[in-house]
Amino acid sequence: MELLTSDPAVLCVHCRADVTVVRDERGVTGLRCPAGHRFDAARQGYVNLLVGRGSRATPDGTEMILARERVQDAGVFSALSRTLHEVTAPWLDAVDRPVIVDCGAGTGHYLRPLIAERPGAAAVALDLSPAALRRAAKIPGVLAVTWDIWRGLPLADGSVDLILDIFAPRHPSEFRRVLRDGGAAVVVTPGAEHLAELADAGLLSQQEDKAEALAAAMEPHLGTAVDSRDLRRSVRVTPTTAVDLVMMGPAGHHRTRDAVEPLTRGLVDDDAVTLTIDLRISVFAP
Numbered sequence: 001m002e003l004l005t006s007d008p009a010v011l012c013v014h015c016r017a018d019v020t021v022v023r024d025e026r027g028v029t030g031l032r033c034p035a036g037h038r039f040d041a042a043r044q045g046y047v048n049l050l051v052g053r054g055s056r057a058t059p060d061g062t063e064m065i066l067a068r069e070r071v072q073d074a075g076v077f078s079a080l081s082r083t084l085h086e087v088t089a090p091w092l093d094a095v096d097r098p099v100i101v102d103c104g105a106g107t108g109h110y111l112r113p114l115i116a117e118r119p120g121a122a123a124v125a126l127d128l129s130p131a132a133l134r135r136a137a138k139i140p141g142v143l144a145v146t147w148d149i150w151r152g153l154p155l156a157d158g159s160v161d162l163i164l165d166i167f168a169p170r171h172p173s174e175f176r177r178v179l180r181d182g183g184a185a186v187v188v189t190p191g192a193e194h195l196a197e198l199a200d201a202g203l204l205s206q207q208e209d210k211a212e213a214l215a216a217a218m219e220p221h222l223g224t225a226v227d228s229r230d231l232r233r234s235v236r237v238t239p240t241t242a243v244d245l246v247m248m249g250p251a252g253h254h255r256t257r258d259a260v261e262p263l264t265r266g267l268v269d270d271d272a273v274t275l276t277i278d279l280r281i282s283v284f285a286p
């Protein structure tokens, strides 16, 4: 039997009507619009809305996603999870059934605990990577959609309470359009010192401080940040996690673990690698 649950946030990419999310006992089976356009979910539960158009960007592959998952499971970014919990609570607690959209959600690692705490919440995870979305699709309450953030978002005007954008591309004018009055966008960007030890070893590109670029891009559409926090930590990780931190990023597209591993050896001290975490969490509430 098909169970219909309306999800007003998502629009048909052909005619821009609100779609209905079709579910059965196993989860989401597809989307359907009143004009009869249908988007079937993949067997793994995510829905591809990039129909016939594709994207020029290369999606993160399974190896990269698995590396990111191991890093997150090792707790390297647990301070970020705690900060996100704190920063988002006032916005999510202000509404009964908040709608959250995670842009460039990956596996939905940061979305999962926010949704788990709020059974009435609905979330949409947007990402280019099917390997990431098949994981995000398993989170109860999450609709996982293959999408390119550079395009207009497939979401209705003023339909979203909270946008999350964590180390992912941003589309400020679209963020403004889809946010409800009283909603917020929480953006996480790396600071200049983020993983500097790996950058100094030539394993990651040097981070420029993205804070100014972020403020300039967001300001015309979402104003200046109403809250902005710097998160700086020194973390000790295993040599394997250090390799994972390299392989989960852009290097994962063109390097192999076997080539990266010897280059991390110089950083190992007492069986561990000491790394700097340097992040900024900015909240925009237009």
Ligand SMILES: C[S@@+](CC[C@H](N)C(=O)[O-])C[C@H]1O[C@@H](n2cnc3c(N)ncnc32)[C@H](O)[C@@H]1O
Pocket: 057, 059, 060, 068, 103, 104, 105, 106, 107, 108, 109, 110, 126, 127, 128, 129, 132, 147, 148, 149, 150, 165, 166, 167, 168, 169
């Ligand atoms: C650095 S990862 C961060 C993932 C997740 N937010 C996290 O922190 O665990 C960046 C994510 O953005 C996705 N991405 C990159 N370009 C994108 C685009 N144009 N549209 C949608 N997703 C994109 C990648 O597939 C990847 O999952």
Ligand SMILES: [Zn+2]
Pocket: 012, 013, 014, 015, 016, 017, 033, 034, 035, 036, 037
């Ligand atoms: Zn339609």
